[in-house]
Amino acid sequence: MTTTTLGPRPVAGAGKTRGRPHSADRLWRATPLTWFGLVFGVILSLFPFYWMIVIASRTNDAANSWPPPFLPGGRLGENIQRVLANGDANIVKGLMNSFLVSGTITIATVFFGSLAGFAFAKLRFRGKNALLLVILASMMVPIQLGVLPLYILMAKLNWLNTMPSVTVPFLIGGFGIFMMRQYAEQAVPNELIEAARVDGCSTWGVYWHVVAPALRPAAAVLGLLTFMEQWNQFFWPFVVLADPANPTVQISLRSLNSAYFADNSQIFAGTLIATLPLFVVFVLFGRQIIGGIMEGAVKS
C-alpha cells in the first residue's frame, strides 16, 4: 500500500546510516558495475529508436548496405512523404482512425471505469463481491478464446472493416474498473460522501461533485495507459480489418511489410510516424505513466 514517488530516493535513509558502521552505508552505494549495467541497459533500450531514425532518413539502397549505416541521412522528409502517399498502406487514414478509436475508448474507459469503480469502492449493493469477481475473471481471459464467435458477430452486425468493430467491444475493461476502485477506496474519505449525502446529494451528485474530482490523478494515469494500449492494438484489428482501405495505423504498418518489394526506408518512416504520437505523450507525461506502472505494481 505504499505509494511510490518519482525522483531520487529519499536521502533520509542515507543520512541515518552515516554514523553507522561502514558496511551499512555501503549498501546503497552505486558501484562502477552498477553504472556500467545501467548505461548498457539504457543504450540497448534507446538504440532501436535511434536506428529507426537512421534507416528512415536513408535511401533504401543505403539502408541495405554493408556495413549497415550508423548515422542519419538526409532523406527523412522524402521517405515520410513517400509513406504518406503509399496507396496500399493508407497510413493517413490509419492515423485518423487510430486517433478516433483510441480516443473514444480512452474517454469511455475513464468515465465508466470511475463510475463503476466508485460503486464498487463506496456503495453498498447486493451481489457486489460476486460481480467484482466476474470483473477480475474477465481480465484473465485472452481475446483469442472468443475470437471466432466475435468475428461472426461482427460480420452479422456488418461491422467488418469498420471502426466500431475495434471500438465498441473495448469501451470498458475490467482493468479500468479495478484500478479506479483501488484508488477510490483510499482517496475518497467516507465522511466526505456522507456529508454530501446529508447535504442532499443524490448518488450521481456524490459521484460528480465529490468522487470524480478526487479520482482525477488516477483517471489521468488510466487514460494515458489506455490510450497507449489501444494505439498499439494489433491482433483483433488484424482479424476484423482485412480491407487495407480502412486500417488502423498498426494495420497500415502490416500492409507496408507485406508489400512484395520490401522498401525498408519507407517501412521505417512508417514506424516512426506510428510511434511519434506516443513519443509525444511519453515526453509530456512519462513521469505519470511510470508512476502509474509502479503504483499499480505495489497495489496488486
Place this chain on the structure above:
Amino acid sequence: MSLDLDTAAPHSRHAHRAGRGAGRGRASRRPLTRLDLKFSPYLYVLPFFVLFAIFGAYPIVYTVWIALTDRSPLNATINFVGLDNFVELLTDDPQFWNAVVNTFGMFVFSTVPQLLLALLLASALNRRLRAQTFFRMAIAMPIITSTAVVALIFSMIYAREFGLANWLLDLVGIDPIDWRASRFASWFAISSMVNWRWIGYNALIYLAAMQSISKDVYEAAALDGASRRRQFWSITIPQLRPTIIFTLIISTIGGLQLFTEPLLFTSGSGGISGGSQGQFQTITMYLLDVMNQRFRWGYAGAVALVLFVLIALMSIVNYLLARRISSDK
C-alpha cells in the same frame, strides 16, 4: 430511522452519524431517493456487464458450442460432431503440436531472461543514484512502441543480408546466421523482441516492490555480516514473491498469446505460416490459419479452447513454482 442513511453509508461503523442528519433523514425517505440508493450502484456497473455479456461471455460460450461442430463458411449445414475436433487436434495434428512447441520455446526464451534481467536492472536502480528519473524514463521507453513496430525494427536487425545482428557477429568473427531458417535462431530473434519491449517495464514493477522493503532489514543483515549477494537472495527475493508471481502470470498470459512479432518476422505475404517449415508459427497464428485459410471454424474453436486451457495450466504451474522457489530460500 437510521436505516435509510445506513444504506447510503459505505460502512456500518459510520451508522451512528445518521443521528446527526436525522432532520434531513426524512427527506431521504422520498421514493425517488430510495430508488436512487437502491438502483444507482447497479446502473453504474451495468455498462461493463452489458458489454461483457455481448462481447466477452457470449463468444466464450459460443466457442464451446462451435468446437463440437464441423461448422465452416464453406458448408451449407452444421453437424454436431461431439469431441471429434479435440481428438483430431490432440492425437492427429503435428502442425498444432509444432505450434505448441514453438510457443513454449519462445515463451521460455523470453520470460526467463526478461524477468531475471528486470530483477538485476531494478536492483541497480534501487541504489543511490544521480539521474534516477532519466534512467527510469530511458528503460521504460520501449513500452511506447507497438508490437508491430518492434517486430519491423528487429526484423531488419535480423535481416540475413545486411542485418545489424550479423554485422556484430562478423565483428567477432562468427559466420552470418539466417535468422529465419532454423528453429533455434528464429526463436532467439523473436524472443529478443519480447525481451526488449518488456524488461524495463518489469524492472519498474520490481523497483517499486523493492522500495517498499524496509531498509532496516538490510542494515541489520549487513551488521550481521551478510554479503550483498546473500542479502539479495535472502531478503529481496522472498520479499518480492507476490510481485514475482504477478509478473510471471502477466508474462505467461502475454507470452502464450505471442502473435504479432512472429507474424511480421516474415516480410511479404504468408507471414501466418511462421516460416517455410512453420518453425516459428505460434498457437495463435495457427488458430487464424485454421480459421481464415482453411475455414475449419469448428476446429478453430477447439484450438482456441485448448490454448486457453494451456494458458490457465501454465499460470497455475508458474504460480506454484514461484511460491516454492522463494520459500525455499
